[in-house]
Amino acid sequence: MIPKNFPWTDVPLRELPFVILDLETTGLEPPSAAITEIAMISTTNGNEEVFETLINPGTPIPPEISRLTGITDQMVQNKPRIPEVLPFVASILDGGLFVSHNVPFDWSFLSHAFSTHLGRPLKMPSLCTLHMARRFLNLGSNRLCAVIDYFGETLKEAHRAIGDTMAVKAVLFHFLEFLEGKGIKTGGDLVRNNVLFLDAPPVQRRYSRS
Numbered sequence: 001m002i003p004k005n006f007p008w009t010d011v012p013l014r015e016l017p018f019v020i021l022d023l024e025t026t027g028l029e030p031p032s033a034a035i036t037e038i039a040m041i042s043t044t045n046g047n048e049e050v051f052e053t054l055i056n057p058g059t060p061i062p063p064e065i066s067r068l069t070g071i072t073d074q075m076v077q078n079k080p081r082i083p084e085v086l087p088f089v090a091s092i093l094d095g096g097l098f099v100s101h102n103v104p105f106d107w108s109f110l111s112h113a114f115s116t117h118l119g120r121p122l123k124m125p126s127l128c129t130l131h132m133a134r135r136f137l138n139l140g141s142n143r144l145c146a147v148i149d150y151f152g153e154t155l156k157e158a159h160r161a162i163g164d165t166m167a168v169k170a171v172l173f174h175f176l177e178f179l180e181g182k183g184i185k186t187g188g189d190l191v192r193n194n195v196l197f198l199d200a201p202p203v204q205r206r207y208s209r210s
Contacts, residue, residue, distance in 0.1 A: 008187030039161035
């Protein structure tokens with residue numbers, strides 16, 4: 001059921017206010033792991049704003065994580081801590097739709113930060129490109145690199161926040177075209193078809209990085 005206060009019931013998919021993001025972290029689960037990098041692309045009606053920054057996690061980055069992401073302790077040493085950037089992150093998210101590839105993973109870190117530093121959990125609608133890949137594409141792998149390849153796009157700077165965020169944006173707009181072909185054409189249609197989750201994502205495979 002669509003709440004009466006849902007503002008996008010009749011808004012076409014391509015006019016929805018998406019906030020596409022990706023995090024890099026020191027591990028799989030907060031609070032034992034922390035954010036090392038965040039990138040966000042806010043897009044509405046073709047207008048975009050981009051934000052990205054390295055973040056000092058306040059703890060050493062494990063060597064295996066540095067090998068995966070290329071982010072080292074030296075790179076984050078003089079970067080802001082999450083409480084310093086969180087108010088700006090919250091302002092970008094405000095009034096938008098949270099989009100990432102594996103929303104439960106990214107959501108868990110940001111919601112933990114919201115609760116710890118802003119005194120409230122993260123609460124907003126979300127749309128997960130991993131969830132859509134699993135539901136609609138029937139691929140052997142639903143990792144971002146596989147999904148972006150399926151759509152004929154290129155993943156640049158894998159495992160860096162801005163590279164992954166740009167890839168998720170490309171995947172999202174391919175999915176919007178796909179959904180329109182299935183008659184899912186508005187924000188209300190996303191809710192009715194269990195593509196958009198209103199307050200928080202389903203808690204499943206939360207700490208699996210995909």
